[in-house]
Amino acid sequence: MKLLIVLLVVLAGVWLWRRGRRLPPTRDPARPSGQAALPMVRCARCGVHVPGDMVVHGRQGGYCCAAHRQEAEGA
Numbered sequence: 001m002k003l004l005i006v007l008l009v010v011l012a013g014v015w016l017w018r019r020g021r022r023l024p025p026t027r028d029p030a031r032p033s034g035q036a037a038l039p040m041v042r043c044a045r046c047g048v049h050v051p052g053d054m055v056v057h058g059r060q061g062g063y064c065c066a067a068h069r070q071e072a073e074g075a
C-alpha cells in the first residue's frame with residue numbers, strides 16, 4: 001500500500017512538471033527571436049566581430065568603436 005502511494009506521488013509530480021514545461025518552442029522567453037537574427041559585423045580596423053546593433057558605421061565599413069573608425073579614416 002505504501003508503494004502505491006509513493007507511485008501516485010511520483011506520477012503526480014511528473015504530470016505537474018510536464019504541464020509546467022509545455023511551452024511552444026517558438027515562444028521561448030529566454031531567447032527573443034529578434035536577437036538571434038542580428039548579423040555580426042567585422043571591425044575594419046582590428047577585425048573584432050561586433051553585433052549589428054553596436055556597429056559604428058564609417059565610410060569604409062563598420063567598426064567596433066568610434067576610436068577605431070577615427071584611426072582608420074582619420075576623421
Ligand SMILES: [Zn+2]
Nearest residue numbers: 043046064068
Ligand atoms: Zn576595432
